[in-house]
Amino acid sequence: MHTHDQESPSNLDNFLASVASLKQASPAPRFDEGGQSLNRGVGVLCPKCQCELQIGELAGCQFAGCPSCQSMLFQQDVFAMLIQHLRASKKDSGIMPEPMDASQLQVRRICPTCTSLFETHAYGGPGNAVIDTCTTCAVVFLDQGELTKLANAPGRR
Numbered sequence: 001m002h003t004h005d006q007e008s009p010s011n012l013d014n015f016l017a018s019v020a021s022l023k024q025a026s027p028a029p030r031f032d033e034g035g036q037s038l039n040r041g042v043g044v045l046c047p048k049c050q051c052e053l054q055i056g057e058l059a060g061c062q063f064a065g066c067p068s069c070q071s072m073l074f075q076q077d078v079f080a081m082l083i084q085h086l087r088a089s090k091k092d093s094g095i096m097p098e099p100m101d102a103s104q105l106q107v108r109r110i111c112p113t114c115t116s117l118f119e120t121h122a123y124g125g126p127g128n129a130v131i132d133t134c135t136t137c138a139v140v141f142l143d144q145g146e147l148t149k150l151a152n153a154p155g156r157r
Contacts, residue, residue, distance in 0.1 A: 029067040031056055032147035033086055037065055044112040046071055047132070047141055053112065059085055070144035073112070076133070079140040083125065086151035097128045097153050104130035104143075113137045127153030 029037040035058035042053045046066035053073060056065035061082045064073040074082065100122055109118045111134035118132035118141060127150035132141040 029054070029056075029065065029070065031058065031063075031065045031070050031072055032142075032145060033058060033151055035063065035065060035072065035147075037067060047073075047109040047112050047118065048143065058082065061085075072142045072147060074140045074142070076138045076140055083147075083150055086147075087126070087153075090151060092154050093152065094154055097149060100128035100130060107132075109141065111137055111139065111141075113139065123150060125150065125153075126155040127151075 031037070035056050038055045038057060040055045042055055042064045044053055044064070045051065046053055046069060048071050049066060049069045051066050051068040053064035054067055056063045056072070059082060061074075061078050063078065065071070105120055105122070107120055107130075109120070109132055110116070111118055114134065114136050116134055116136050118134055120130060120132050123129045123131045123146075129142075129146040129149045131146065133139065134141075
């Protein structure tokens, strides 16, 4: 006769336990140029995909990064310092970057901290990337791949 007092875990219980352990063992999201999530939310949503941004770190600089779309939000002064550091640490490949995707200039996004419309424009330094900035909050928002594009762009180091 089968009793319910000391019933062994069901297959469903075993499956749920294994899924939970996988979630705990999942590596932190990675971002351009080796940026790493610290797995701590910042309380604001990604302007691109609406996931909660997490604190990230790259070369000693902190940023807010999206674990879903790998976009990155920087304070402008941190962004300027980081670009200078990344470019100085790389050799000029001499390879011309791909042309800027002009359709990206039509994208409209909202700053996650003040809800103003981002200014969408071509980056003023080396590299063919479209970036989003908020002059009110002094932040720069980059889509996945844009930081690498700017860091690897040919020109003065």
